[in-house]
Amino acid sequence: MSYISKEEKEYLIRELESELHAKLDGPRKNLIVPICPYCGKSGGKFGIYVGKEVGNKKLFVSHCFSCGHTTKDINQLLDDIGRPDLKIIEKASFDPVQIPEFFGLEEDEIDDELSIIDMPESWKRCYHNRYLQSRGFVYDDYEYFPVGTTRGLNWKFDDYVIFPIIDNGDTVGYVARHTWSKEAIDQYNQTAKRNGKYQIRRYNNSTDNDFVKLLYNYDAVIEDETDTVIIVEGVFDVIALTRKLELYDNTRVAVVATFGKKISDTQIYKLQSKGVKNIIVGYDSDATDAINKTAAQLNEYFDVTIAKIISDGKDWDEMDFWDIYDTFAYNLTTPVEFKLNTLDEKIKCN
Template identity: 75%
Template sequence: MVISREEKEYLIKELIIELHAKYDGSHKNLIVPRCPYCGKEGGKFGIYVGVETDKKKPFMTHCFKCGHTTKDVNQFLTDIGRSDLKLEEHASFAPVQIPEFFRLEEQEIDDELCVVEMPKSWKRCFRNDYLKSRGFVNDDYDYFPVGTTRGLNFKFDDYVIFQVIDSGDVVGYVSRHTWSKDDIEEYNNRAKRNGKYQIRRYSNSTENDFSKLLYNYDAIIEDETDTVILVEGIFDVIALTRKLILYDNHRVVPVATFGKKISDTQIYKLQSKGVRSVIIAYDADATDAINKTAIQLNEFFDVTIAKLMGNGKDFDEMDFWEVYDVFAYNLKTPIEFKLNTLDEKI
C-alpha cells in the first residue's frame, strides 16, 4: 500500500495520542508503554514507522512479551478500536523480515533485574583517602553512592564499594581495591608462592549479569536526555561528570557499560529512555571494540566517537583542558575514526 507523507504523519500523531506512544532513539519506531493485546506494561510493544524498504513496512507491530505481530495496518487499527483511521486500501504485507527495532529483541531481550543486597556492614561514606587521591570532591559523594564496610567484613577490607542503581533500585555493586594494580600484582605473586589468599582488584556482585546494567543509568531523564557518553568504567563516569560539570545537566549524561562493549539489552535500555545521540569514549587502545560498538549503535542512534590521545590516560587522569580538547576537537564519525585508525597502523 502506498501511504502519502501526510497520511503517515497524521496516523503517527493519532497513534501517539491514542496509545501514549513515543519515539525511540532512532525515530524509526514508536514504543507503546502498554501492549493493546496482552496488556503487559514496560514498553515492550513497538510500531515501526520508518521508511519503507523491501524488508521493512510502516506500521508493522510486535509485542516482545506476548509475541503478537500485526502486519496489516488496518487490522491493527481495528484491534485498537480506531477503525475511523483505516486507510482506503487494505494493506497487503507479504511475509517480510522483522524490522531493525524488532530484530533487536527477536530472541526476547531479558532486561529483568533483581534487587541486590549490599555487602554486610556496608555504609555510605562522604570522605575517603583513596577516593580523594582519585580526585573526588563533595559533589561526587552526593551524586555517586559509594561506601566501605569499615573493617567489619574481612572480604571487603581495603575496598571502596559503589552502588549500581536502576529505576531507584540497587541492582549491583562494584568494589575496587584501594591498592594500585602494581601493588596487588606484587602481593599476589608472593601470596601464590606461599599458598596464601590472593587479592582481587575488583570484587563485584553476581546476582545480575553486568551486560544488563549501565552505571549512572538513572541520570538519563526520559525525553530530556538527548546525548549519552559511553565510557568503560565508573571512575570515567565520575571524572567526566566532575570535569565537564554535568551533575545537573540532563541533556548530556556519561554512562558506563562496564567494559569495551555494549549488549543488545543495554542498547534497548538507552532506546527506551529516548536517547538520540551516543558518543563512544572508550580507551584509546580499544580501536577494534570501538569500531564494533559503533556498528551496533549506528542502526539506532546518531553516533560519534571521542578519539582519546594515545598517552594511556583515563579521564580521571586528564586535566580539564585535555578532556575539553577531546570533546571540542576530536569527535569523529564512525567512518572518520576507522580511516584514522587505519592510517595510524600503516
C-alpha cells in the same frame, strides 16, 4: 499496503502517538509504546515500525517484546486499539514480512528483568575516603554517586570501595574496587600464590545480575529529557567526566558506563527506551577494534560520534579539564571517519 503519502503517514503517526501515548525513538524509526495493548505489560516493550520501507521491512509492523505478539496488518492494529476510523485501504500482498530493525532482537537478547540485591554485609555509605580523595573526589561526587565500605567488618571486602549500581531507584548490583594499585596487588598475589594464601581480586563485583544488563549511572538518563549520552568503560570514568564537565544537574547530557569496551543489545534497548538520540563513544582510544564494533552497533539506533582521546595513554579519570575540553571540542568523529583514520594509522605502522 497500498501507497500512503508522506502527509498520511505523518498524520497516522501523530494519531498513534496520541492514542497510545507513544514516543518516537532516537533515530525516529519506531514508536515506543509504554503499555502493550495486547498483554498490558509496561516498560516500553511494544513498538511500531515507522521508518523507511527497505526490502521486507514494512511500515507500521508492530511487536511486543514481552508477549511476543506481532501485528503485520496496520488495520488490524487499529481495530484492536479501538480506532477503526484511521484504517487505510489495503491491497493484498504475498511478500514475506521481516521484523524491522528495532524488533530484530530475540526476546532473550533483550531480557532486561533485574533482581534487586543487598549490598555486602556491613556496607555503609561514606562521605570521606582517603583512596577516593587521592582519585580527585569532591563533595558533589559523594552526593551524586553513592559509595561506601564495610569498615573492616567484612573481611571479603577489606580495603575495597563499593559503588552500588542503581536502576530505577533500585540497587541491582555493585562494583567493588580494591584500593591498592594493580602493581601492588600483582606483587602480593605472587607471594600469596607461592604460600597458598588467599589472593586479592582487583574487582570484587556482584554476581546476581549479568552486567550486560546493567549501566552505571543509568538513572541520570531522564526519559524524554536526556538526548545525549556519553558511554565510557567504568565507574571512575563516569564520575570524572561528570565532575570535570560539571554535568551533575544537567538533564540533557549524561555519562554512563557499560563495564568494559563493548555494549549489549539490552543496554542499547535501555537507552533507546528513554528516548536518547545521540551517543558519544568515549572508550579508551587504543581500543580501536572495540570502538569500531560498538559504534557500528549503536549507529543503527542513534546518531553516533566518537571521542578520540587526545592525551596518549590516559583515560578520562587521568585527564585534566583542558584535555577533555579539546577532545570534545575538536576530536569528535563519525564512525566512518574514525574507521578510516584507524585504517590509515595501521597502514602507516606497517
